[in-house]
Amino acid sequence: MKHLFAGLAAAALMAGAASAQQSITIGHSLSPESHYGVGAQAFIDTLTELSGGAWTGEQAPAGVLGGERDMIEGLQIGSLDVVITSTGPLGNFVPEVYALDLPFLFRDYAHARKVLDGEIGDELLAKIDENNLVGLAWSENGFRHITNSRHAIATPEDLQGLKLRTMENKVHMAAFTDMGASPTPMAFPELFTALQQGVVDGQENPITVITATKFWEVQDYLSLTGHVYSPVAILASPVLWDGLSDEEKGWFHEAAKASAAATRAEVNRLEDAGVALLREKGMTVTTDIDKAPFAALAEKAYSVYTDQYGTEMIERIKAVQ
């Protein structure tokens, strides 16, 4: 009998412990092996470790919960807890973030990371917080390059009339119109089929994404235009956030930092290894590209941001050394 009571007590304790454990879902657009998947896992592992197992989590990868815009909306209504998203659709929610999407603004990875990890990054995370979202940290997708199924691209003339999928981002669309392409905004989950069926001729994304998505199966040409840096925001749902203690919020911030560090390490690794892989898979890679004529044409697109916010933020970003 004594044993029976002890057994029941232990079972009750275990049930209590199990129900006390909380689990989050992290949505993102790529595979669990991608730089986003690696970042999502680092988030979960850090959160579990810091909370002594009280918090755990799982990934909703590969756009199973929709495109990035859908997932951001999911955060706002509380149907998702955390999202790792490019800034592609974020300007639709937080227009100040368009400053980060301007073409040919960041000189290199070191410049972009310093801006995002410094006071400008913090200011923009605070703007995110004002728009029914919680900005946890900046992470990274990488510099974007153009792929297509028609011909090698080395000059803006080569872009003329090319049907190019862009993100749902009005700065990017304006820049590609100014550079001579025909931009077609489209959510990422639709892209592979659109390329396969010839609905669009090409797309632009970092090496990380081109490798993770096996675009070599539907695209023959890669041009290392590096026309724009693609930041990533790690966002939480305000619905989740409002129920957390200060200590728990601290764990989430640390988890986001660990996620960004893991993702950036993966971006570094793939910048070289990825191009070699894409060549091996048969893509023709154009590396010798004079960026100046592209940049001169794309500069007009800055007005999408500057007409509303002026040039101050752009000058500040450029001044970061």
Ligand code: PAF
């Ligand atoms: O092209 C996009 O939409 C984004 O770069 C992607 C692939 C969803 C990653 O954030």
